[in-house]
Amino acid sequence: AALSFEPNLKLATPVNYILGPDDQLVVSVFGVQEYNGNLTISPEGSVSIPNIGEVKLAGLTIEAATQKLKTIMGNSVFSYLKSGGSKIAVSLGKIRSIKVTIIGSVKQGTFTLSSFSSVFNALYAAGGPSAFGSFREIELIRNNKLVQKIDLYKFLLNGDQTDNIGLKDNDVIRIP
Numbered sequence: 498a499a500l501s502f503e504p505n506l507k508l509a510t511p512v513n514y515i516l517g518p519d520d521q522l523v524v525s526v527f528g529v530q531e532y533n534g535n536l537t538i539s540p541e542g543s544v545s546i547p548n549i550g551e552v553k554l555a556g557l558t559i560e561a562a563t564q565k566l567k568t569i570m571g572n573s574v575f576s577y578l579k580s581g582g583s584k585i586a587v588s589l590g591k592i593r594s595i596k597v598t599i600i601g602s603v604k605q606g607t608f609t610l611s612s613f614s615s616v617f618n619a620l621y622a623a624g625g626p627s628a629f630g631s632f633r634e635i636e637l638i639r640n641n642k643l644v645q646k647i648d649l650y651k652f653l654l655n656g657d658q659t660d661n662i663g664l665k666d667n668d669v670i671r672i673p
Contacts, residue, residue, distance in 0.1 A: 514559050514589070517612065517666070518542060521591035522554070524566060528583035530575050535590055548574045563587040597664050599623040601630045601672030610664065616647055617661045619670055630672040637662065638669040 516522075518540045526532040536544035542555025552569055554562045567585045571578035578585060595614070598607045603624030610619060616637055626632055626649070635647040644662075651657040 514613075516554050516557055516559065516562055517593055518555060519591075519593035520589060520612070522562070523588050523590040525586045526570065526575055526578065526583050527586070529577040530583045532570075532575065537591075546570070559587060559589065595664060595666040595668075597668050597670065599670045599672070601627055602670075603627055612664075612666075614664050615661045616645075616664065616670065617652065617658075619664060620649070623670075626672045634673050636671040636673070637664075638671060639665060639667075 516538060518538050520538045522536045522538070522544065524532070524534050524536055524546075534546065536546065538544055538555055541553075543551045543553045545551055546566075549570060552566065554565065557565065563585060566587060567578050570585070575583060577583035593612045594609050595612050596607050597610055597614070597619050599605060599619060599622075602620065603626075605623070608619060608622050610622065616635075620626075620635070626635070632649040632653075635649060636643055637645045637647060645660060647660040649660075651660060
């Protein structure tokens, strides 16, 4: 009863995290010039920065977004970013939610999870495979295509997490 498969939300932002709508970025420029802002990515995939304008960031990693912001802001009002007199730091302030549909589990349906969630987190939220569900042939379906077959026994017997991949919005987990 004390086990928890919830994703750890108190991690440093992974550099390969893909940004999407509703993610909130904390942007800090420090040094000769200063700026601090909490920017939320719009449904169209962009943020609005005062004196700069709209910058499209959805679909980029946090690392690529930092470079893009450094270049765009350095070419306009924050010229010291180019010369090195100022530095920029970008991190996640608030993480978006994703919806994942799970079929063949104890609790079936669509679940709202953190965008940091993995297949194992979703399976835990759904109560695992039903009484007749397979532990070996679990399917992760993304955009109507089979992305991965998950063998839960590899994890349960050996601690092998190679099948524990990150989820994306509108993924379907099917347990035959």
